[in-house]
Amino acid sequence: MLSLATIRRRWVSFTGTFTALCLGVTILCMTALVLTSARAEAPERYAGTQVLVQSPGADQSDGNFTENLPWSPERTDELVDQLDAVPGVAAAVPDRSFYAQAVVGGKPVDDPGGELRGHPWASAALAPDELASGRAPRADDEVVLPGSLGLAPGAAVTLLTAAGPAPYTVSGTVASDAFYLTDAAAGPLAGGVRVIGLVTERGADAAAVASAAQKIVGEGDRVVSGGSLKELEAKTAAKTRWIGMQILIAMAGLTAFVSLFVVASTFAFSIVQRRREFGLLRTIGATPRQIRRMMYGEALGVGVVAAAAGLVLGSLLAPVLGGLLVDGGLEPPGFTVRMQVLPLIGSFALGLLVALLGVWAASRRAARIAPLEALREAALEKRPMTRGRWIGAIGFTALGLILVVVAAGSSSDEMINNALYAAMALILGLTLFAPAVIPLVVKAVWRPLGRLRGATSMVARESSLTAVRRTASTAAPVLVTVGFAVLIAGMFQIKASGYALEETVRQGATSVVTPKGTPGLSDAAVATVPGGASLLPTELYVGGTDHIGAMGVSEGAFEKAREKMTVKSGSLEAFQGGNTMIVRSSTTAWLGWTAGSTVDVTFEDGRTERIKVVAEITDDSSTASVLLPRDTVRAHAPSALTQVVYASGPGRPEPAAGLGAESLTTSAYAARTDAEDDRLVRIFLTILIGMSLGYTCLAIANTLMMATADRSGDFAVLRLSGATRRQVLRIVTAESALSVGIGAGLGLLIALVTLLGIRSGLSSQLGTQVNLNLPWPTILLTVALCLALALASSVLPARMALRRTGARASATHP
Template sequence: MLSLATIRKRWASFLGTFVALGLGVTILAMTALVLTSAEPEVPRRYAGTQVVVQSPGVDQSDGTFTPSKPWSQQRTAELLRALGGVPGVAKAVPDRAFYAQAVIDGKPVADPGSELRGHAWSSAAFGPEQLVAGSAPTGDRQVVVDASLGLAPGSPVTLLTVTGPAAYTVSGTVKSASFYVSDSAAEALAPGVRVIGLVTAPGADVSAVAGAAAAAVGGDGKVLHGDALAELEAKSAEKTRWIGMQILIAMAGLTAFVSIFVVASTFAFAIVQRRREFGLLRTIGATPRQIKRMMYSESLAVGVAAGLTGVLLGALLAPALGSLMVEGGLEPAGFTVRFQALPLLGSFSLGLVVAMLGVWSASRRAARIAPLEALREATVEHRPMTRGRWIAGGVFTALGLGLVAVAADSESDSMINNALYAAMALIVGLTLFAPAVIPLIVRLVWWPLSGLRGATSMVARESSLTAVRRTASTAAPVLVTVGFAVLIAGLFQMKATGYALEETVKQEATSVVTAQGTPGLSDAAVAAVPGGASLLPTQLYAGGTDHVGAVGMSDTAFQKARTRMTVSAGSLDGLKGENTMVVKASTASWLGWTTGRSVPVTFEDGRSVDVKVVAEITDNSSTSSVLLTTGTVRAHDPSALTSVVYTAGTTSPSTLAPLGAQSLSTAEYASRTNSEDDDLVQIFLIILIGMSLGYTCLAIANTLLMATAERAADFAVLRLSGATRRQVLRIVASESALAVGIGTTLGLLIAVVTLLGIRSGLSSQLGTNVNLNLPWSTMALTIGVCLALALVSSVLPARMALRRTSARVAV
């Protein structure tokens, strides 16, 4: 009863906790509903197929979302004969997929991303696709296209494939984004097969067909039917969905963490304001355990109310979040949110756990208040730093500085991770040290202004020094947000710039030819850049489920890059012709490959070939695990597209545009982040920074509203002492601006120190100067919002308090 009475009396003090928990439960409920609704779906192309055989899968623990190991042409023919004889199967059809994109008015249209839209006409039965007009393709230069392109049967059309633009004739149209060519033409473009669809006879027993098909393929494939057909989802779509899930999980984790932070800071600041109240309770016989129980009861009551509100809002807003995920490309079209009781119940329960964790530290501090100490002590905090706070702050700060040093000498990937850990440790350390650091900063700020010292500035300075906890409670969330926002945005910019520069430095390029409106560069686009250094990525499959990424390097690219490679065994001169490769030392150790040995490798066409390891290089010599010649890659991977071409010259835009390419300077290329993954990462950053900023605004507003509401008597005394209303408001505004400035300074210090460590490490690794590109727009927005909210949250309540008569309030 006492807890409920306290909440009714001090409802303004609990408003911030209620909003923080309510918002947290709302986000948790939304993300939980979207996560439980996000499941793989059967691709539209296979909507009319009941039984499918998929080639053997590979290990996915490396997070690359590599497709299954393809069958060769010979093995595909054997499986077609075996599956065609299964009772109930009318026809077994291989699904051949290759890159195809229409060129209209001199420009490629409808960038397919990583999706392969070219197929053999026989696989149209999987849909099944119905001709809108015209007929099926028969010749090698006939194609069925999407009716939305507006091309009638008999019209000429240019298709961009891996070899370059090719002239075709439209034989028919369908309502599909795919391009269908004759089976013979598709076999030349996509010899490797990963899926064989079984067209069942009318009335066939699907389960019996699936069982017989499994016996026919043995261990060389996996039979899918029913709900298992969702495993046919493209790896690119699976990767996109996975990134979306990481964003949702990060949202949920950040929500829980910051909710605890806001609740803990609210109750911690409330302890300072309620010391006399707790002292009176101790005086009349309340035990420390009862004080703790009262605070837990207060938090539980607020948590239940906020949890119920959050669950209701989360259920209402979840469909809107699902729509945003679809628009952002993080969920497939047609994705809908399904309402389930378990995610909502879990979100409500987690909200209560957050409420209890947030009040834990504050309740322990309140229980330690002695009756006489609380009754004698003024509102001034004489000991803002406890022994435990000193120790914890020192440990986290030392850990952060150590990780900064470690990050500078780390590899590229571990460098980024170590830098993040370093910044997190430093943020926690400086947040703990804030009450001790703030007096020093306040004196340093006012020392240059000593000659201009007036009554207003003196009162603001002394108020900040005496109410250290209030200043620290306002500065701490600003420190966290500014440091977090600047660090993450700066890391992203530096990582994109550094990794883009890594190959341009090795290739000594002044310009880069890259894709524009296409997923990669065709052979024709590469040939349009004389003397260019090109990279042709592919995938290699070793024994069992092992696989490794490889890149085919042109002679120019290899000759320029080899000067920066460190050979640990063999000779780089051996990389020539077909079926030779250079391997990174870690990859060779993992797969058991040794220099001078020929090892069996399966390529994208499904053929297994013995490839000779001519040299091993150190891991920092190349970004790719295996280096091949472009001739080797093209001989076994007819669908591979070149990623970039590095050149020291320039190429005419009119030549590159019809080929889906563009020429950029190295500076432009390094700053570009327009790939699909980078767009998703940008969304990720915007969400996390936005949530962090939102919660920080809540913490600032809550702290200042609580503090200002309790200072009505102080304002009245100032008025009785001769201060005008404008002077009082100026004092309040100065205190708030000073707190935001302190948090900003400490946050920027942490972010810049960490970013400088990464800059030093990347520059050393790349052998060139990597610029420190601070995210000025993010920085300005974050600081501006924090400052504006701090001023509004302090000045408006102060203005309302000043409306009362000075004498009445002072009493």
């Protein structure tokens, strides 16, 4: 009963807790419903096939979503002949794919991303993709393409492949987004075969066909049918969906953490305000256990109502979130959110758990309040910095500075994580230091202003100095908000520019040619930069399921890169011909290779070659595990695309129209982040910044509303002492602005120190100066938002309090 009465009496104090929990449960409910609804889907290309055979899977422990091992051409032909003879099978169709994109009006249209949309016409039977108009291709220069392009049969079209643009005649159109060439024309453009579809005869028993096919393929290969067709999902789609899941999981984790932070800070601040109340309860006989139980009751009462409201909002908004993920390319088209009971129950229970955990520390502190606290009238805090707070502040600050130094000397892969840990430690340290720093800052800021503002300035200054904990409590959320937002945005900008500069510095480039409207550069686009340095990515398969990311290097790229390579064994001079490779030391240690050894390597087309390891280099000498001659990679990976060409000569090359390429300066290239992974990372960071801003701004508003609402007595004394309403509001405004200024300054200091460490480390590693481009729009927007919320959350409650004290004030001071 006492808990419920307290909630009714101090409803303003619990508004922030209610809002934080309600929003937290809303986001948890949304993400849980979307996560449980997200699942792999069978590709539409196999919608008309009931039974398919899949090649052995590659090891996925590295998280790269590598495609299955391709069959060799001989093994493919053998399987097709054997499966074609299975009773009930009309045709065994090997699924071959290659990069294809139409060029309309001199520009590539409908960027396929990482999806390979080109196929031989025989593969159309797997969908089945029926002709919407025209006929099947008969000549090697004919193509069946998507009807959405608006090209009728007989029209001329340029088709862009990995080799470059080539003229074709439209023989027909289909409703899908696929491009079909004749089997003979598609063969040289496609890589290895990983799936063979079994087109069954009418009335055939799919289960019997699958059983017979499994006996033929043996244990290594898999027969997929029925509900397991979803396992054929392309690895590019699986990776995109996985990134979307990481965003959702991060949203849920950050929501739980910040909800706990807001709830805990709310109850902790209420202890300061309710000190005399708890002292009075102790005076009349309340035990520490009863005090704790009362506070748990308050948290539980607010938590039940907030969690229930959050479930309703989360259920309504979950389909909206699902639609946004589909629009952002993080879920496949047609994805829908399904309502399920378990996520709803879990979200409700987690909301209550957050409420109880948030009040745990505060309840222990409240239970230690002595009965004599009921006699205290002064708000002066004689010991705002306790011994434990000093130890924690010094420890976390020292740890943060040490981690900044560690981050500066870390490798590029570990630098961001170490910098983030450093910032977190510094935020905790300076937050704990705030009561000690605030008096110094207040005196420094108000000394010149006090002479100009007179009594109003003096009252605001003394109020801030008297209630140091209150000032620190309002500045802390601003510190976290500004520090976190600026740090995340700044790290992203440094990462984008620094990592993009890594290869330009390594290659000594003066300009670069990059894709424009295409997923990569064709050989024709690469040829526009004579002598340019280019890297052609591929995947190598060794020892069964193991795989290695490799790069085919052009002569220009190798000549530039070898100057920065450190050879541990072997010789770079032997890197000649198609059967040689250079390997990083970590890869040789993993696979047991040595310089001078010859090993079997399977390429993307399924062919196995014996390649000689001519040199072992240190890990920091190359961004790729294995380096091969570019021509070798192209011979085995006909659909591989180059991502960038580095030009080192005078002037900038100008690629011709229709190649899907553009020329950029190195600085413009460093600032550009148009690749799919970078786009998804930006979405990820935007969500994190938005959520951190939203929650910590909520903490700012809640803390100030609580502090201002509890100062009615102070305002009444000021009015009775002769202060006008405008002067009182000006005092409140000055105090709020000071709190925001202190928090923003400390937050910027933390972010700047950490970002300087990142820049120093990257500059040292790359051997060139990496620019520190502070995210000024983010800084200004964040500080302005904090200030607006602080003023609204303090001035408005102050105006309401002044109205209540107006009668008493007017009696003595009209």
